[in-house]
Amino acid sequence: MNFKELCEQRYSVRSYKPEAIPQEKLDYIMECVRLAPSAVNKQPWHFTIYTNETDKQKIQQCYGREWIQEAPAYIVAYALTDEAWTRRYDEKNHADIDVTIAIEHLCLAAAEQGLGTCWVCNFRIQLFRELFELPENQNPIAIIPIGYPSQNVVPEKVRKEINEIWTIK
Ligand SMILES: Cc1cc2nc3c(=O)[nH]c(=O)nc-3n(C[C@H](O)[C@H](O)[C@H](O)COP(=O)(O)O)c2cc1C
Secondary structure, three states: OOHHHHHHHOOEOOOEOOOOOOHHHHHHHHHHHHOOOOHHHOOOEEEEEEOOHHHHHHHHHHOOOHHHHHOOEEEEEEEEHHHOOEEOOOOEEOHHHHHHHHHHHHHHHHHHOOOEEOOEOOOOHHHHHHHOOOOOOEEEEEEEEEEOEOOOOOOOOOOOOHHHHOOOO
16 A cells, blocks of 8 residues: 555544454554654654543543544543743744644554544543643643444545645746
């Protein structure tokens, strides 16, 4: 599978089999995450893989859609804001950008391994912070449910036309 085929294959999976993720697949995916680039190579991230019911239920409280309950695991991507590079000209902290790149490594690596994922950012962030008692510098960027897709779906890619998104000057 070439990279374009992988991009076509990845889609937001919202229906999962209960089967656990094999450890070697998880190791492979997290190695791909580890190799992601970051500003000044600061790697200001931490990923926690939640498989226990107590934590999974807390996450479900923060994102009330039923479909997420099917996934055997959730990976939460945390930005460690005080470890990130900050651009001195405007004080822009790059933690979110860095973590976002690493998350997409995760999603693409998972798709290559036959696993489904879905970015979830529309969760109750304040409740999440309280339930997991997060320190101020640890910012949950996305919840990524992960598992085997329960259906064989040909992803429908609704996208802007190619000539709408780039120009040569
Ligand atoms: C930053 C970001 C946040 C997202 N948040 C959610 C979310 O909270 N819930 C959800 O169901 N999908 C979420 N998505 C998935 C998008 O809806 C999806 O990527 C988009 O519709 C394109 O579809 P595809 O991923 O199947 O190609 C999010 C995607 C991104 C990149």
